Amino acid sequence: MGPIRRTRMNIMRGIFAPIKKSFRPSLVANCVFNSFLSYTTIILNIVTIHAIRKTALLPKPLGTLLLSLAASDVGVGLLAQPLHISILVSRLKRSRIDPISFKGLMAVMTFFCASSLFNVVTISVDRFLAVHLHLRYQELVTHKRVIAAVISIWLLSAIISSSVFWVPYIISRVIWLLIMTVCLIVVVIIYWRIYIVLKRHKNQIQSLQIQEVQQGVQNGDLSNFLKLRKSALGTFYVCIVFLICFLPFYILSFLLLSHPLNLISLYEARLYTTTLFFLNSSLNPVIYCWKMEPIRRTLMDIMRGIVNRKKQLQDHDLMAENVCDNLNELFFGTSTDVEDFRPVLVANCVFNGFLCYTTIILNIVTIHAIRKTTLLPKPLRTLLLSMAASDVGVGLLVQPFYISTLVSRLNKKRIDCISYKKLLAAINFFCTSSLFNVVTISVDRFLAVHLHLRYQELVTHRRVIAAVISI
DSSP states (O other), X not given: OHHHHHHHHHHHHHHHSOOOGGGHHHHHHHHHHHHXXXXXHHHHHHHHHHHHHHOSSSOHHHHHHHHHHHHHHHHIIIIIHHHHHHHHHHHHTTOOOOHHHHHHHHHHHHHHXXXXXXXXXXXXXXXXXXXHHGGGHHHHSOHHHHHHHHHHHHHHHHHHHHHHHHSOHHHHHHHHHHHHHHHHHHHHXXXXXXXXXXXXXXXXXXXXXXXXXXXXXXXXHHHHHHHHHHHHHHHHHHHHHHHHHHHHHXXXXXXXXXXXXXXXXXXXXHHHHHHHHHHHHXXXXXXXXXXXXXXXXXXXXXXXXXXXXHHHHHHHHXXXXXXXXXXXXXXXXXXXXXXXXXXXXXXXXXXXXXXXXXXXXXXXXXXXXXXXOSSSOHHHHHHHHHHHHHHHHIIIIIHHHHHHHHHHHHTTOOOOHHHHHHXXXXXXXXXXXXHHHHHHHHHHHHHHHXXXXXXXXXXXXXXXXXXXXXX
């Protein structure tokens, strides 16, 4: 354990070493770039998940695997990149990063990176089986088995990432590098086999077209094979981009493991290879849209739906504006009619200004008097307080809104739809509450006269409060 512990300490020193001035521009550049990538990764992958779920022509097994890959990419944007940025900011501030935070960062990064890697490998295996098995593919690769494989991927990723906390750091890195090596070899072998199968089938198709004779494939099978070929090529581009973004990080990990004392000289390269690895999570959705026709069509349909929805909303707003203009003309007349009834508008402004003041003062005094009156029955007192409160609302809100509308008409200004709706909402609210209060008081007085002695038993204070809240 002595050499392992020394190696681990060297690694930690390299990571937590004081920043040289030459590193600062690289740290700033990587912070900015990762902040942008984090946002694009989340947005693009969420849109892609929605598009994959809406794509009916995509085979269920492939759709499930692509959803799993997109989910891991969302995790990269939501957790891995923000944690990575926080580490870079700590380095910029020259503050020491405690080992627990570093282990947490490594665990999160390893979890989502491992799930992405395993998803890419599983997608490669799925496309190989689709091309190789051909007609038997749907029989062997069922949706339930693919879901079981996806669950296993995430569980295995969780186990590998958690090893950072209970296995020495250097050993966990060695295990992770071995897993990456095996996965990369498997992906290369699988796509080499896919290439051989596709080349053989291409030769068969060409011979069928030249000889115009069916040799082992029906026309329906031929079209089905061409679809499988397109999906295999689409996922092949996903894997190629993954390898391009992944290999620099993979190679540098080997260099850091074999030369732990030269970490400071490799620190800048580590920053850029990590950012390049994160870039893969933003590129995957672009590849889906570019190379997979069913997903591309679904995304185009979604975009058309958004544009049409926006147009419908604009038409609805325009129609609402026209309705408001018609109502304004109906209740307040047109701008040319203002001169004919200007004295009426002025008189109503003055009269409503006076009523507004008296409504507020008189109802506030009434509320105070009702609260001080002990001889008044509690149910009736509560109902009268509710009615007085609605009248105060008329003086405080409805009449000032109405006066502002009259002043706008006097100034020959157009009353906008929002203000008109506010006025109508205030009038409806307080007038409706006043009406309901009057009806409730009438019912209360009828029950008091009709029930007589049973009135206090049936009409309790709590029931009246519930009625007021309902009003």
